[in-house]
Amino acid sequence: MSIKLSSARRLPLYLLATCVIASSPAAETRPSLNMYGATGLIDMPSGEMQPDGMLTITSSHFGPISRTTLTFQITPRLSGSFRYLGVRDWNKNIGCLPACTGVDSFKTYYDRSFDLRYQVMREGRYLPAVTVGLQDFVGTGIVAGEYVVATKHVTPDLKVTAGLGWGRLGSYGAIGAPFGTRPPLVIGAGGNFNVDQWFRGPAAPFGGLEWQINDKWAFKAEYSSDAYAIESGARRTFERKSPFNFGIEYQANERIRLGAYAMHGSEIGVSLSFIAQPKKPMIPLRLTAPTPIKPRPDRAKAPDEWSADWVTQADAEEILTGNIGRQLAVDSIAVHSLSVNAQSATLWIDDKTFDSRANAIGRAARAMAYMLPASIETFRIIPVVKGQPTVAVTVRRSDLEALENSANPATDLWARTQVEDAAKFGAGSPAAELYPKFNWSIGPYVRTSYFDPRRPIRLETGVRAKADYSPFPGLEFAGSLRMPVISSLDDPRPASSSVLPHVRTDAALYDRDAKPGLEYLTVAKYFRPGKDLYGRVSAGYLEPMFAGVSGEVLWKPAASRYALGAELNYVAQRDTDMRFGLQNYKVLTGHLSFYADLNRGYSAQLDVGRYLAGDVGATLSIDRSFDNGWKIGAFATKTNVTAAQFGEGSFDKGIKVTIPLTWITGKPSQKVYNSTLRPVSRDGGARLNVRDRLFEKLQEDDSPSYDRQWGRFWR
């Protein structure tokens, strides 16, 4: 890379001084995004952060350059981005056509990059917000740059930004190299942290201002310290005439922001940002009003109603089960079982409706208060998952009666609620009409594959038929068949060159051959081996690429923030036509998993064990979850496979996003959309995708989760 030191108009450094001495009210403008999808100006970053938890997708385009960036505000001061960018005309003007080779062979050059930014100082009355950032800090580093940047409001509507950049951001108008020269980048297989390069080499100032004209419109101007040495200099994909960029942005609504820019004196740029705040649903949740708590009559005035004589009535339990069942049917909660005596009642519920378990427990308690004889004071409610009891929630009926309308009903009731493991209560005897259970569905599906340099987005859509059958609680047969109708996933792709067993890199063959494909066909048994313990054994065609047996035990106490799991699988690779045949490759794979709820919505999972290719190592996942079901996390796996053996990317890593349907529709539902984004999918560090892992199914059923959700009890 040649860095051209030009006769730059230096950034007026008094801007920095302005920031520091200006005394103005705190931030009143919204922090906006730049064309890298990071908080900032136009091409340059700023010192600000987005509101905590904000998730944004920004697509920006100018000249030959397109970038699409997913940015998440991980904590109030830390944000991270994943970006996919393309540079068109990559080999058009370098005189190699038509016989371009190597990196020159791409017509459009695509690259993935990760950023991290940390705000070291918040904006104060006199001091600016200051952020330190690493752009494209891992991997091929084509847009790599580091910066320190400060932003200060000088009036409530006008903010000024000034910073110092290295790497790409120090490539124009550098003022020296305060931390020494920048060593050349060692790319290897990619995926390395380029620590040696950070903040090394020429440093250049950059800056600009943003004026928020009104609620909708903003004007931006910046001085860019990016020379576009490769894109403009070496490859002449566009002409960079000026370091100055100007733009206007329009906030269409809370979720969409548009921008138009004049870039580098030669190009027009546009950007579009989608903004999602997980804490703010697209449509606020609206439920139908629940049955009010029905207080019992005064005991002195109606002693008959308080009599426990009803216990002698032979069919009392059956009638009460039916009554509560009808009452809960309104909310699509199935009564699994009911057991009553003169003073207490235990109700097992199978809730398939509510996005929050506390809500289902609350509705069940209301139905019990409405239907049960007055002599019953203790209500025990046990959510049943996969036919197994989870935890028992015990509330006193007199507390329900007294606290429903208190000034602080959720907190007051939670203080009087007990949650304990429910293994000792068993699963009751299920209502006769519940089993056998049979469900089926037929519907459309979409599958996607990203980041193939030949075709960045591949899509397949078709029809999927699913069914499950449960003859009695805990035993489940399930299957799913898909038939692609329109597909770009099956376009010919080069055969995998992986030196490891092709446990995942033959995906293209499966996409090509499986029409139709049997996604899974399994029998699974769920059980409770003891207190705080859960078990699962599954066998059959476990996932699209593997078949075999899978067993798992999970230790998860009802009051604990921690859980421990052990899973062992023996599987064989399936034929690429996804029918019943198996290939020769067989492997014993399994993991010990440690799950920790780190409080304030952060959670961690560590899996240690043997992966599908026979490699041994560990996966660390960190998630930020919101109490409405949103989850955003990142994971990385390192095994005893070398970077060279692994291939592109060096190790397995990615981002996971879970969006609950409730957040989109405002209606209660347990459906969630899961999306896993991997920059590249290889054979090392690959896990079996067995369905219904225990922790997934049980993570909402413990007292720390109920505590957070308890407001929903009364809703």
Place this chain on the structure above:
Amino acid sequence: MIRYCLMFLPCLLLAACSLGNDKSNDFGAGVVSAVKSSVAARQAAPAPNVAVQMTRAQLNGITEPLIRTKTEKTGQISLLYIAQRNGNTQVWFAPDRVSFTLRAGLIVQTKGLGDDIYATDAPAVSALLERRGGTGPTRRIIRRLDGANAQNVHVFDCTLTDRGPDSVTVLGTIFSARHYEEACSNAEQSFANDYWIDAKSVLRASRQWIGEDYGTLFMERLID
């Protein structure tokens, strides 16, 4: 909407009776049948809201308490009946499965609106409406559940003011009443509620703020 009510209520009543020891029937069967006949009479027309054109004569013979509401933002009119009493509170249901929990006429909870009041702590207002307390500065705490299921606590500084004698007309009947105002504000929001208490100390009419999205609800007591 009325139809949902009719579907919902009998099911509860039937279910409740099947064990044989549930004699209390708080679900206002009288109101239901009145509404039912009224609906039947208008079935041909494209669903005019029964409450809109209601006359005093239609209520003849109905003894169950009844409130008529109007959502100021949308103009939607609805009838509320008491679904349940619990101590000094009553849960009033609208036919579309929305409920309002009232204490001496003061809305302390709403359910089913979306923009709901989760709980209210306003003892001075209750005391005023129950003729136990007077006017002056006071405080109101409203709890709401936000989009991530967390409880948000909104504390308001309020002033209760006696606006003097006034008259309210409900279904053609003029009631002489005393008008009180509750003006509340905090850093983010402000609202004002009005209460008209008649000579029998019944809260004859009121305007009560529910929330930013829903706005204010006007209520008038048709049957005591």
